[in-house]
């Protein structure tokens with residue numbers, strides 16, 4: 001199914017097809033004097049872009065673009081910089097990212113001492129906050145692979161403190177937070193999670209896996225009203241500063257729908273929604289019908305280029321780090337991880353959502369989880385015959401060799417996050433060890449998927465890792481940390497070309513939301529969403545990606561970020 005374009009897009013496509021027609025009215029904005037990468041295979045390069053209103057009216061030579069200049073046209077000299085279609089982050093958690101802006105970020109700390117020092121400093125700087133909150137800690141920072149309440153008590157003893165793991169699957173509470181949540185030796189594990197306990201005493205250690213996290217999280221005061229709205233606006237500004245013009249949200253829950261959809265609507269009404277938002281609604285085993293109904297209802301009122309709800313998301317399994325990802329063969333020290341669904345319930349849920357015309361996203365990280373997700377998309381295809389449902393699988397950190405060709409055969413999109421494969425200490429120690437040698441050899445295998453004809457789309461999973469697209473791009477092409485480790489790149493045959501990585505962040509990401517005709521490439525008639533980088537990445541070694549700067553970001557013809565004031 002290809003969505004028909006909006007009346008404005010169609011009008012633009014019909015009326016502006018030749019430079020002569022375009023010349024009838026001057027452009028509002030002309031970018032020239034650099035290189036333009038269009039994401040169009042048939043004409044990948046140009047010199048200049050001209051914009052009128054919220055659409056691109058011309059892509060071509062500097063000379064022809066100059067003929068569209070009028071007295072009020074803003075002309076931007078690119079100084080040899082690179083123009084790209086605006087980045088589309090195909091997997092993000094927008095509001096969680098927004099809320100993370102007022103929490104301490106631990107993602108760059110790779111030792112217990114560094115983690116504790118940062119939390120101590122943050123707590124001191126925010127002495128009046130009732131809770132000390134943070135996120136982003138790495139399993140590899142802790143000697144045992146999991147943190148303890150004593151380690152957090154050592155730096156925050158006066159207030160409850162709670163830190164979410166970078167992957168969002170494990171929480172870390174201090175003694176005050178555990179007490180506030182009423183978690184004791186007697187507390188039973190919830191059905192969908194584990195209160196980690198000392199094997200000798202049975203005392204909760206402070207680590208909470210999966211559903212057990214919510215025992216503490218439910219007690220944390222969340223910003224509401226104006227404070228929450230202000231954080232959303234900060235998040236949008238941050239994304240614009242990174243060249244991001246579209247995001248696809250990986251799952252609103254029922255609470256998010258009631259609190260955050262109105263905030264997005266308000267931002268839009270006030271002209272402050274400077275990132276296009278496309279979102280999915282979360283479902284889980286036993287809670288399928290309501291989310292589908294919610295997504296269908298929201299689709300009826302939110303289905304345009306700025307705000308759209310037309311997808312449903314389910315978690316097939318957990319993560320490798322916590323050994324909750326569902327594997328075909330056991331983890332090196334036993335256990336295979338349990339899927340969150342039975343195959344039958346998953347197939348039925350995906351089929352029902354697909355039948356309702358929704359796109360289905362399935363989080364699947366273990367090779368068994370990925371296979372179950374492929375099976376479920378296949379079941380939906382067989383049952384409904386909707387050939388262009390564009391089902392998605394999120395993450396695909398491990399995969400059986402036998403399953404590569406199924407992505408192309410079923411038309412399933414591989415939605416992956418390059419920075420999750422960052423070969424830092426955490427990944428190299430915890431992830432590789434847990435995956436075991438055979439599975440780790442196919443870790444985050446973008447190259448194999450591309451060679452098998454799969455369509456990849458890239459995102460960040462922010463706030464799991466930074467939303468900075470340059471970091472993701474560098475990891476995608478180099479498979480190295482930003483310090484350049486390991487020298488040859490980790491599983492370097494899984495790296496992709498720069499051209500390919502950029503496509504996954506632009507035109508392919510637009511395809512993943514059925515919008516490839518409206519955005520994702522620079523062409524006359526497309527929405528004027530673009531980013532200007534300071535360096536021509538195609539002429540420089542990959543390290544130039546990291547030192548490049550976002551110079552200008554334009555969304556719908558409007559400049560929403562400028563490097564210089």
Ligand SMILES: [Zn+2]
Pocket residue numbers: 091092093250461
């Ligand atoms: Zn996610």
